[in-house]
Amino acid sequence: MATNAEIAARFEEFADLLEADDVEYKPRAYRRAAENVRTHPSPIADRVEAGDEAVLEEIDGVGDAIASKIVEYVETGGIDELEELRENLPIDIADITRIEGVGPKTAGKLYRELGVQTLDDLEAAAEAGEVQEVKGFGPKTEQNILDNLEFARTVGQRQLLGEARPLADDVLAFLESIDAVQRCEVAGSIRRWRETIGDVDVLAATDAGEDVVEAFVAWDSVDDEIESGPEKASVRVGESRVDLRVVVPGEFGSALQYFTGSKDHNVALRNYAIDRGMKLNEYGAFDVSDVEDEEAGQRVGERVAGETEEGMYEALGLPWIPPELRTDRGEIAAAEKGELPDLITREDIRGDFHSHTEWSDGNTDIEAMVEAAADMGYDYYGVADHAEGPGIVGGMGLSDTEILEQVEAIREVGAAADIAVFAGIEANVDADGEIGLSEEVIDALDVIVASTHSALDQDAETATERLVTAVENPAIDILGHPSGRLLNERSGLEFDATALGKAAAEHGTALEVNSNPRRLDLWGSAVQAAVEAGAPISINTDAHQPSTLEYMRWGVHTARRGWAEPSDVINTWDLEDVREFLH
Template identity: 40%
Template sequence: MTHAINLALARRFERIADLLEIRGDEPYKIRAYRRAAEILAHLPEPVTRYYEEGRLQEIPGIGAALARKIEQFLETGRIPFLERLQKEVPPTLLELLQLPGLGPSKVRKLWKTLGIRDLSSLEQALKEGRVRQVPGFGAKTEERLLRALAEYRRRPQNYLLAHAWSLAAFLLEWLQDIPAVHRAEVTGPTRRWVPYLPGLDLLVAFTGSREDLLAALLGHPLLEEGEVHGNSTLTLRDAEGFPVTVHVVAPAAFGTAWVATTGSPEHWARLQALAREQGLSLTPHGLGPAGEEGPLAEEEAVYQALGLAWIPPELRENRGEIELARRDALPALLPWEAWRADLHTHTQWSDGTLSIRDLVAAAWKRGLRVLAITDHSQAQRVANGLSPQRWLAQHQEVQRVRDEWQGRMLILHGAEVDILPDGSLDFPDELLERMDLVVASPHMNLKQDAEAATARMVRAASHPLVDIVGHPRGKMWPRRAGLPLDVDALIRAALANDTALEVNSNPYRLDLGEEDLRRAAQAGALVSINTDAHHVSDFAHHVFGVALARRAWLSPELVVNAWQPETLLGWLRRRRGRG
């Protein structure tokens, strides 16, 4: 759906917007770049098609100036305006924006008054007490920034899994067309679906020279720099500095290399120990008696030779999976294709981009058979949240669309109602009672202490008209850790009230998080995996939620989205006493 060239352009427009913001440009100009980036990233056709047909300015948000920049990029791979901008505003300033509390205006001030250009010069200035001398900065800000900086540095795994997968899809397609590439696959933490990771790893069976492979990869519009590293790896980066490691292997040894590079390191070490117990030696290049390791081209053969069932990558964390594979007793995981219901989505009625009609059609096309329309409640002013009156008007519209679909798709009408700071809800019960389904989520006051946050969420989860607690922590990677919840208390409340806890599949949220979900899974709480879709392309995010469920060893029967529509309806009706 997304195209590499659109994404490459969108990222450059985003970067222009960031740099303009630090420079202090006209806010509406900046917004125009951001809007264009957003639209390009979600454009269903490659922008090259518009270019060839001379229709660039037909793309909403693209006028003469942006069309010109798109043309320059497509013709030369460069945008001179961006290059001039980067000479003027050091791009290293952009990493400062990652720190919570530092926006473009403060970054500009630090740069102009203290000459701060990156994280290390900021740290130095903070430690020397120079930052608090700047007007607008004080002791509290100094302390907060030092903490944020330490936090930022402590986070070794800095990148988003979704970014890795999206890049992987483009690069694998690209690799297919390179002669002498026999096979190419995703490997490493990306393949294990680790939510936050140090970069993308690919495994490539290749018989040519490393330099040729590197040159071919650098021809891709999303990759900017790279080098040959040792005799079996290439390291590259995309325009945002996202690291890509390409492991190169002989085709015959693909199987052992794939197991080795997929990891985890602990899982691999345990496999090697198991091999030793059997008098064998397991290396990335083969398996057999020490010194006579033979290559294995298929991964299944590696596990089989060790007397194990093949282990899905999401389980390879050395949490007991090897012992279970030995007894052929691996847990049943939620099948990838079992997710057939999205119970948390948005339309143009609040901050979504699609009409109800288009959202339903897009969901159907995606293979969904149940869709809940859950726009924001009134407290979400930024998101154009619905008043009770507007919800009722929307209800009429949902009814019309429902009639058009005549039961082919189960369309539920509910809302994502705000959980207010005290745990009460942003809509009156009389309105909630009319809904097919209620998702209740926290959006504001996310800096409560653990006691207040837990009381708030437990109260919401215990409300008889709340079916699903949406993104319970309200976290937003990487800037916001979210509510410091006692998750076990929330899980107990959910169990006591037959309420489902959401795994929000938005890659920036993944909330509940993995450890939370593991606890919920052990307690046997119901879970709802939803995309929180605002765009058509957001439906694709469900894989991150499903992956998290698999990594948490969640029993498939606890996932309400995997139930038959009748079962789901039965649960909802029973909960609100309509059963």
């Protein structure tokens, strides 16, 4: 059965091939559809196969034409129109467009002029000096291709948020050290806290743009300068690309709003502005109600906002919308009605229920983990080492006898600790949704986190039934990393997040946002579906050593992408309420 990600990938390929064929407008429509298909909370193919094609009407950006292609793909495993595009342009489009400066249009031109279909073809043509002979190219472009071939071959995946954001923080720290920089902030997907990142986008406000660009390119951490000019520069730091754009201080807010995105949010916001006689762009918000020719320029009309991002929304009569919500999933309508959520913050977190010690696969003892949790200012903390079971390799899971021994050890540490310490376990949800713990063990524990570690290739209907069975088990307090996915490694289970959320709400079982940056499971749209269903959420780190308790940062922002408020998340509650929930 096709997954949402697989269907989305087909439409992303559609968009690239259409753009390579110089088709206008359609590529963006396919990209929008791809993004909304990818993040839809329920398995689309499952519902279509069951005859519920109404699901396609729920997906923004999916009209009749695209809907028919989804049905065709689900039913046949292919799309005739896509096959025709592939025959017309037999290009490894994803590989070739990883080359810096080579987009779909360029790839199409190189195919038509030189017959380039693969990275190997492109390398051969560049080494033979043929690329620079193509109109619109030249020796510099040809050399750029040669310089970037290795990078394109080795970097085929987006970078994890947990890897990219620390680099972004370093970039900001460097820019803040430059006297000419008045303000700076990250933009793009990294500011929206997407789980994977393409490039690190940074914006700086300054009256000395060329000086700031020059200093940025000369930064000690830069390994290679990709390009630079008076208003922007791109460099490579390690395997990451960092793009800097400089703007005058009076346009920082509008540029920040524009370059943060997402594209869908910005388009929806611009349309909202048009309906109110306003025009939004990277230079500001303009009142164009009295302007006859709005196409006369970017700065046409009376400029009413732009210095701050808050002002851009205020100009439309809206409150500021947090970056995590800017996905065009109803945030503008909620802002208009005054119904934006009061999103959870890192400061709201009072504990962590899922972490590991050297009793299973952690790297340190119980005392060190509890001490680290206390140092973070937590009120309570739970140890949840692995129980033995399917998917736990290397004999790292604890038997029932070992679990009971660890409970005693945890009680001893807890008696001397400054915070409440819960004795827990991470049980394994088998293929049928059951856990293999004895009643004696269940009675001895304070908290049971149950997670999937095996049979991750189940179809969506089976996976949903499996997870629902787990949350219906009164012994289970928290369903850990529900899909079992590992970002950039495996997709994990696909399931109906709304159905799971309803079951969790009915049975009082929390659904975990696993903060490990390789997981971030649940993800934004799934959290939103669960919250709307009334399910309690638990944000946990799955820490294996004291330092990884800091993973909480990633989990909180992921929950924010799902519209979660503090009251939705059990580890913002006080100790008395937590004890009541667990028992």
